[in-house]
Amino acid sequence: QVQLVESGGGLVQAGGSLRLSCAASGGTFRSYAMGWFRQAPGKEREFVAAIPGIGTMTYYADSVKGRFAISRDTAKNTMYLQMNSLKPEDTAVYFCAADSRGTMVLRTTPHQIGYWGQGTQVTVSS
Secondary structure, eight states: OOEEEEEOOEEEETTOOEEEEEEEESSOGGGOEEEEEEEOTTSOOEEEEEEOSSSSOOEEOTTTTTTEEEEEEGGGTEEEEEEOSOOGGGOEEEEEEEETTOHHHHHHOGGGOSEEOOOEEEEEEO
């Protein structure tokens, strides 16, 4: 059973930066593709970024390309999301997710994702 714990959310002004972390435990870290999703009030949860268990290919939603960067540190069993040039529309609860079947599941069938964190709030003021 994999446990995921997010941290790093908070309140930031537009144009600012935040780095989210997702600490994983209970599984072999490299066995899981991992990703970030977000959910704003009144909206559905949406894909933000994904990274495979092994390899360097990364995937991003169009709305965050060029501003966000996903990475993972195998030695620390932790995934990160560096968020720069934040906009008010980035305000949401951010969730990390993991699945052993790869990034395709994260990107295309989120309802099938095996593991989710509890979420961390990101608020961007204008």
